[in-house]
Amino acid sequence: MATLASGTRSVAGQTRFFTIMAWAMALVIVAGFVLNLAAGRSSFRVPAAYHVHAVIFMGWVGLYVAQATTISAGAIRLHAALGRLAYGWVPAMVAAGSAVMIVVARRTGGPFFFNQSEFLISNLATLWCFGGLAFWALRRQRYNGWHRRLMLCAMAILTGPGIGRLLPMPLLIPNAWLICIVLTWAFPAIGMIADRRRIGHVHPAYLWGLGIQVAVFAASMLIAYSPLGYAVTRWVVDGTPGAQRPLEAFLPPGFAM
Numbered sequence: 001m002a003t004l005a006s007g008t009r010s011v012a013g014q015t016r017f018f019t020i021m022a023w024a025m026a027l028v029i030v031a032g033f034v035l036n037l038a039a040g041r042s043s044f045r046v047p048a049a050y051h052v053h054a055v056i057f058m059g060w061v062g063l064y065v066a067q068a069t070t071i072s073a074g075a076i077r078l079h080a081a082l083g084r085l086a087y088g089w090v091p092a093m094v095a096a097g098s099a100v101m102i103v104v105a106r107r108t109g110g111p112f113f114f115n116q117s118e119f120l121i122s123n124l125a126t127l128w129c130f131g132g133l134a135f136w137a138l139r140r141q142r143y144n145g146w147h148r149r150l151m152l153c154a155m156a157i158l159t160g161p162g163i164g165r166l167l168p169m170p171l172l173i174p175n176a177w178l179i180c181i182v183l184t185w186a187f188p189a190i191g192m193i194a195d196r197r198r199i200g201h202v203h204p205a206y207l208w209g210l211g212i213q214v215a216v217f218a219a220s221m222l223i224a225y226s227p228l229g230y231a232v233t234r235w236v237v238d239g240t241p242g243a244q245r246p247l248e249a250f251l252p253p254g255f256a257m
Contacts, residue, residue, distance in 0.1 A: 015072040017194050018148045022068035025159050025187060026061050032162030041165075047107070053100040056092050057158070063089060064155055086138055094131040098124055105237055109245035113169040113176045116247045117224040117233040122177065125220035126213075130157040133209055146205045149191060153209030156187035173249045181217055185210060 063085060070079040101123055104110055110119035137150035163183050169176045188210040192202045223229045230247065237243040 015068065015148070017191075017198075018152060019068040019072040021152055021187060021191065022065050022155070025155050026065050028159045028166070029061055029162035030058075032165030036165045047103060049096075049100045049103045053096045056089070056096045060089055060093055061158070064151075083138070083141065086134070090131055090134045090138070094127060097127045101127070102236060104242075105233075106240040106242045109237065109242035111164075111169070112245065112252055113173050113249050115174070115177065115224070115249050116237070116242070116245065117229045118177050118221060120233050120236060121224040121229050122181075122217065122220035125216050125223075126157055126160065126181065129213055129216040130154050133157070133212065145203055149188075149203055149205035150209050152191055153188050153206065153213065156184050157213065159187065160184050170251060170255065173251065176249065178221075185213065188213075 063082060067079055067082055067086075070076075070082065101120060105116065105120045110116050133150055133154035137147050137154060140146040140150060160180055160183075164176075164180045167176075167180065169180070172179050188206050192206050192210075195202045195206065224233075233247065234243070
């Protein structure tokens with residue numbers, strides 16, 4: 001019993017940082033959406049794809065926090081049981097997220113403070129990057145150092161919508177998308193600092209996780225602003241209300257913060 005208790009305390013000590021980070025990222029996401037609702041910038045009167053997307057993504061936020069909390073508490077069996085849900089949840093998120101981005105682009109053209117092509121193409125690329133990193137993390141469950149850090153990197157990508165809703169995005173045109181994405185990298189960066197202080201070096205999982213995010217984002221922006229990217233964006237929104245807005249980020253006539 002003493003050995004078991006000692007082992008549980010050891011697990012809690014090793015995972016406390018990741019539990020704090022899980023709650024912090026969840027708070028950023030929830031706060032962004034709550035602020036938007038409170039300010040009247042969001043509405044529940046939207047197509048079903050929005051609601052499906054919201055349920056799946058908020059469900060993932062809850063699952064991620066539950067996973068971090070259960071392992072920190074030493075509830076290893078419950079952690080493992082919940083973890084099996086992620087194998088189906090991650091593909092559902094990628095599918096629902098991809099679908100809603102296309103629906104938004106065709107319905108409204110996307111947020112006016114983003115270039116339409118970067119919203120569609122770079123946004124999709126970062127979502128798929130989340131899916132890839134999350135699955136990699138799931139495949140590395142036996143290697144806790146890799147698993148926790150890769151999953152943190154994946155989760156950091158999802159803080160983008162929360163961060164974007166907390167910032168005065170119209171004032172950041174034409175760099176609103178770039179600033180929003182770069183700020184998501186702060187979470188892996190905090191993890192790197194924590195590693196430096198705790199173990200004396202940065203775990204390679206952060207270098208790979210953040211490095212992949214940066215590379216995917218850079219590539220997606222090159223594609224988004226290329227003739228091919230613009231052609232794909234026009235093809236997606238052609239004949240829909242989304243085609244009525246400019247491709248570039250803009251301020252609507254009479255707009256006021």
